[in-house]
Amino acid sequence: MSLSELIPLVNNLSQSDKLSLFKLLAAQIPDAELQVIFSASEYPVWSPYDAMEAANILMQMIRDDQETSTHA
Amino acid sequence: MPSTIEFSFSDDEALPTIPITLIRADLAISTNALLDTGSTVNLLPYDIGLRLGATWEEQTVRLPLAGNLATVEARGLFVHVQVGNLEPVRLAFAWAQASQVPLILGQTNFFREFDVCFQRSRRTIEITRF
Numbered sequence: 001m002s003l004s005e006l007i008p009l010v011n012n013l014s015q016s017d018k019l020s021l022f023k024l025l026a027a028q029i030p031d032a033e034l035q036v037i038f039s040a041s042e043y044p045v046w047s048p049y050d051a052m053e054a055a056n057i058l059m060q061m062i063r064d065d066q067e068t069s070t071h072a
Numbered sequence: 073m074p075s076t077i078e079f080s081f082s083d084d085e086a087l088p089t090i091p092i093t094l095i096r097a098d099l100a101i102s103t104n105a106l107l108d109t110g111s112t113v114n115l116l117p118y119d120i121g122l123r124l125g126a127t128w129e130e131q132t133v134r135l136p137l138a139g140n141l142a143t144v145e146a147r148g149l150f151v152h153v154q155v156g157n158l159e160p161v162r163l164a165f166a167w168a169q170a171s172q173v174p175l176i177l178g179q180t181n182f183f184r185e186f187d188v189c190f191q192r193s194r195r196t197i198e199i200t201r202f
Contacts, residue, residue, distance in 0.1 A: 046140070
């Protein structure tokens, strides 16, 4: 069976069967090659989700700006 | 009196971005911005700040960012943001000294000025200025 014939069959598998198949295939691939595959799937996340200090400084900047506007 | 405007998700997989106009002095730029509820701050890419006439050396408020932005220097910058036909609002941005970062509308202070309702099932984003 060719890969092109196999892919539609794999697509029809349940989530748990896909996971079992993935584990089976992963066990047959050398660790070094797996590492290359997974390091290639790292993507930068630019969202500053935990920049609390920056948020506090920005809030102070906004408060200072509002006070300046009030007194102007 | 709250004013509301509705935008569409461009497709099922799309991240929630909306068209906005950034205004500073007499310069205006129309662009798309990512609505990021997980971002603590608004984030402005360096090149957009320059195109709005801002000068890096004149911005004195330094902001320490986090995560993979920790190595990027950022400074506070006020920019007016107009969403649709709503009144422009003056927002504080972390102006990053990097142009590859996305334009982000985050908790401080976009989400302090606007209510945002994501309705993926209706493929709409509803934004209310209160």
